[in-house]
Amino acid sequence: MEVGFLPMSERRLTVLSGPSGVGKSTVVAELRRAHPEVWLSVSVTTRRPRPGEVNGIHYFFVDGEEFDRLVEAGELLEWAEFAGNRYGTPREPVLKKLAEGVPTLLEIDLEGARQVRGTMPDALLVFLAPPSWEELEKRLRGRGTEPEDVIARRLDAGRIEMAAESEFDLTLVNTSVQEVCRRLIALMTDPQGVTTTTKREV
Ligand SMILES: Nc1ncnc2c1ncn2[C@@H]1O[C@H](COP(=O)(O)OP(=O)(O)OP(=O)(O)O)[C@@H](O)[C@H]1O
Numbered sequence: 001m002e003v004g005f006l007p008m009s010e011r012r013l014t015v016l017s018g019p020s021g022v023g024k025s026t027v028v029a030e031l032r033r034a035h036p037e038v039w040l041s042v043s044v045t046t047r048r049p050r051p052g053e054v055n056g057i058h059y060f061f062v063d064g065e066e067f068d069r070l071v072e073a074g075e076l077l078e079w080a081e082f083a084g085n086r087y088g089t090p091r092e093p094v095l096k097k098l099a100e101g102v103p104t105l106l107e108i109d110l111e112g113a114r115q116v117r118g119t120m121p122d123a124l125l126v127f128l129a130p131p132s133w134e135e136l137e138k139r140l141r142g143r144g145t146e147p148e149d150v151i152a153r154r155l156d157a158g159r160i161e162m163a164a165e166s167e168f169d170l171t172l173v174n175t176s177v178q179e180v181c182r183r184l185i186a187l188m189t190d191p192q193g194v195t196t197t198t199k200r201e202v
Pocket residue numbers: 018019020021022023024025026027139140142143174175176177
């Protein structure tokens with residue numbers, strides 16, 4: 001299935017979603033290493049930092065009170081609760097980068113992607129899918145960052161996210177990080193990138 005043409009100016013905002021453990025952060029890290037011209041929004045979260053995560057780089061780590069304040073002040077473009085924590089995208093930096101014409105990427109969950117679809121209908125929504133459900137479980141467990149009860153919650157959310165794949169403009173299957181990055185950067189920067197893309201790429 002072909003995805004309709006969107007002018008460059010209207011599709012500089014790209015959203016990358018997909019089940020927990022599929023490899024979104026890995027893909028984004030590689031994309032930013034190879035293409036520093038892409039700007040990644042740094043989200044706010046109430047989740048505790050994992051070892052090695054740095055405040056202001058991986059997330060802005062805040063408590064529930066501060067998150068409430070940001071929501072009430074309208075400072076978040078979108079926000080959602082995911083597996084027991086809250087996550088949101090600071091609005092101002094995204095609007096500023098888009099106004100400057102910078103290719104802008106959000107790595108967010110399904111609920112957040114749905115909100116962006118509602119408020120910024122020209123954004124390109126990309127679903128990152130695992131090669132198989134078994135491989136997704138293997139990656140999530142293999143990462144070793146969550147206890148089993150949290151993994152179970154994330155897999156439950158993952159089943160819901162997998163069922164929503166058709167809501168996205170296209171799907172990239174994360175078999176090869178390099179290949180996904182190659183397609184993603186083409187979609188973000190090449191005006192022909194969307195027209196030549198099939199709905200699901202394997
Ligand atoms: N193409 C791939 N092949 C094999 N392993 C991969 C691939 N991409 C990512 N991984 C591994 O899968 C694990 C999960 O990746 P990552 O943390 O990037 O997932 P995520 O989608 O960002 O998860 P979350 O939504 O929970 O933050 C990591 O250990 C990563 O090294």
